[in-house]
Amino acid sequence: DDPGMLAAFQARIDRGDKIEPKEWMPEGYRKTLIRQISQHAHSEIVGQLPEGNWITRAPTLQRKAILLAKVQDEAGHGLYLYSAAETLGISRDEMFEQLHSGRAKYSSIFNYPTLTWADMGAVGWLVDGAAIMNQVPLQRTSYGPYSRAMIRICKEESFHQRQGYHIMMKMARGTEAQREMAQDALDRFWYPALMMFGPSDKDSVHSQQSMAWKIKINTNDELRQRFVNETVPQAEFLGLTVPDPELRWNPDKEGYDFSQPDWDEFFEVLKGNGPCNRERLGARVRAWEDGAWFREGLTAYADKAAQRRAG
Numbered sequence: 001d002d003p004g005m006l007a008a009f010q011a012r013i014d015r016g017d018k019i020e021p022k023e024w025m026p027e028g029y030r031k032t033l034i035r036q037i038s039q040h041a042h043s044e045i046v047g048q049l050p051e052g053n054w055i056t057r058a059p060t061l062q063r064k065a066i067l068l069a070k071v072q073d074e075a076g077h078g079l080y081l082y083s084a085a086e087t088l089g090i091s092r093d094e095m096f097e098q099l100h101s102g103r104a105k106y107s108s109i110f111n112y113p114t115l116t117w118a119d120m121g122a123v124g125w126l127v128d129g130a131a132i133m134n135q136v137p138l139q140r141t142s143y144g145p146y147s148r149a150m151i152r153i154c155k156e157e158s159f160h161q162r163q164g165y166h167i168m169m170k171m172a173r174g175t176e177a178q179r180e181m182a183q184d185a186l187d188r189f190w191y192p193a194l195m196m197f198g199p200s201d202k203d204s205v206h207s208q209q210s211m212a213w214k215i216k217i218n219t220n221d222e223l224r225q226r227f228v229n230e231t232v233p234q235a236e237f238l239g240l241t242v243p244d245p246e247l248r249w250n251p252d253k254e255g256y257d258f259s260q261p262d263w264d265e266f267f268e269v270l271k272g273n274g275p276c277n278r279e280r281l282g283a284r285v286r287a288w289e290d291g292a293w294f295r296e297g298l299t300a301y302a303d304k305a306a307q308r309r310a311g
């Protein structure tokens, strides 16, 4: 890229301009956005699977309707984000190919199993809670279509977080067995939720450049700290214990000191060796293959319709 063009582009970013699809952008900026937005889209699509597991077993009709609506929202977010990525010159088929071949990532969190109904509470409360913490600042990201997608998505994520917390309240204040299920769900999801923010700043390869381009607004560790600060009082309100003996309020930094997740486990999950990686990817590949006849039918119909119009 021409140095003059790069400097002018950086000046636009620094001024707070939004970059729009047809405008000039450095190749690295385009590639980073495609990576981040498509990974986010894949996360929404794969993220339907752990909760989809409980739709047929929700304890009441009302809970079932709410969970169904939440999972449908996630499909919508995924499609919305694929569209935003397409404005950068990648096709949806290419993105699916990257997901199905294992080349593209999706959030590590969705490689953990959802074992009990309380996990639906923990996912909504902690996973959507972490997603919001990450995505609210992204409403100010420099790429126009992405920032606008984030505004809408964050509104729905807030509802998701509240429904999860509501399940946790019910369980934590229910029978002793229900309280234990809620505690167990918190025990299993706490550290995987902390991992959602990405590796520690010192190991984050992309943060510096992404922040200079305002593709990212905060560092991974900043957002993780914010999440802990907001979530610990919510756990206390539920009467549940965060599974971290080192957790302590630190008045000097006006935040909690807390233990880091097991980063070796995180990198293993990223390499495809988490508890559910194979199952999740397998389910997506199967869905793609099972839908082949339908895609072919649609294309054949579109071709015929175009011929008819031309004739």
Ligand code: FAQ
Residues within 6 Å of the ligand: 035, 036, 039, 040, 041, 043, 044, 047, 048, 074, 105, 106, 107, 108, 109, 123, 127, 128, 131, 134, 195, 196, 197, 198, 199, 203, 204, 205, 206, 207, 210, 216, 220, 270
């Ligand atoms: N999982 O240099 P950095 C949701 C990778 S919310 C997997 O720090 P970056 C809603 C990273 O890609 C979840 N991979 O990377 C929902 C990179 O590898 P690469 C989705 C991870 O991009 C809720 C390498 O590690 N949200 O789905 C993870 O600057 C409930 C080095 O890391 C978003 O994607 C991870 N946790 O920062 C749905 C938000 N962390 O690509 C259903 C947008 C890092 O070079 C139910 N994304 N990696 O091969 C972001 O903000 C950023 O991409 C970060 C990572 C913060 C995730």
